[in-house]
Amino acid sequence: MTDVPKETLLFVDDEESILEVASEYFMAKGYHVRTAENGRLAVDIIEKEKIDCCFTDINMPEMDGLELAEYIRTVDNTIPVIIMTGYPSLDNTIRTLKNGVVDFLIKPVNLNQLEICVKRVLRERQLFIKNIFLTQEVEGKHRIENLNRELTYKVEELNTLNRIMTDFATIDSSFDLFKRVVDLSTELTHADEACFYVINEAIQRPVQVARSVAGGNGGPPNPLDRSTASGDGQCACNKDISQLILDNCDEDKPLLVHENSNVRGLPEAIRSLMLVPLNIRKKVFGVLAVSSLNGDVRFSEKDLYYMSFMTNKAAYAIENVALYENIYENLLATLYAFVGAIEARDPYTEQHSNRVTRIAIALCRALGGSQEEQDILNVAGQLHDIGKIGIRDDILLKPGRLTDEEFSIIKEHPVIGANIVERLGLWDREKNIIRCHHERFDGKGYPDGLAGENIPMLARILSVADVYDAIASDRAYRKRMEEAKILEIMYGGSGTQFDAGVIDTFRSLYDQGVIKAISETSP
């Protein structure tokens, strides 16, 4: 089966015979054929119908072939226009080419030659259209690739910003915060080193408070560090970087410099450097210095943007931490004042909590407890009897023996104390120690009857210190005991009332005179 052409050919000529011959010939070949006697009539047809190819004479009334060619070029430049003329001239030829005419046939035109021409220009037109589609497709593909790249960039940026936000949300001390700033800086920018400096107005130089080196502590030598100092005690780099930081802080804007820039004072060892100020309440508090030393890393505006975003978040976090530390200090001071008030109600217990705390910390240290555990004991020891604030004076201060009912009221104080601390939403570990400070190792204590290892270690320590101070000092209902009697109670309680390990340590400290020394000195 041969392909039947479906294309529409338009013949424009003021010679009717040419139109008739061409029309008959090409319709017989299966083409659709339209004819017009001048350019104006041809335009009417083109406005209404889809034309695939146009053959036109040049010299015609109303609108000539060249004007028609120009019109066609403006409405659809894919339609090929072929000029047929009996009087070719150089001028005409040039004008036809300017108007986008694709071929030029000299009359009289042979029908066979015309058909070859039709087939050729239609094939070229198809290729031309295909090429336009391909170009559009390629452009579309490029556009999609660009959009994808932009999207990936945005997602990466959001991830980074989100990472910075979440990382700073969990920080609760200034030290952790500065460490987090420098660690995150080296990670996000692939820097060799990041340092955070606090600007100290008093000594007119930046003071390094945190440093992070890519790949851990065994990284490259630090050109910013004083440890690389030369004979005069201060290395050139450190001088340079300090001056750079101070100069930059005056302008209060982030600075991005590379080795070949003209910034004065950039140490030789540094290839690329970012200095980002951290402002608190519009004042420069510190500067983050991120440097690339030997590698290929050159920081970009994007890195600078991340670092600025981070120092902004860090500034908020510092303000919050400062606020929190302030609240925490105030709260502790208030609670200690409460304890002071309780102890003042009973002159015999004055400074009891203070002595208990110091004995407990000494025991904890001797048992190998960490600084954190000693800090916990410092708060828990001071507050262990804070629950007594809820007990009536006539019971708390009663001389002589308590009735069972009165004793059961006294026994509520560890729970009341733990509740007071719990309601403040702070000090979870301290709360548990306060609750457990009257538990006994054999499970016969109160309020929960916990035994052995179920009692927190710090509570077992506090219990030894508490009982010792209670029996070693004067009380409302009795004078202080003889030393032998005190030690009999303490050592005799080993493994029953007290943790044997804690008592062993207590005995060792007592023998060294440490316990007595604490008992007998004021804080």
Ligand SMILES: [Fe+2]
């Ligand atoms: Fe107590």
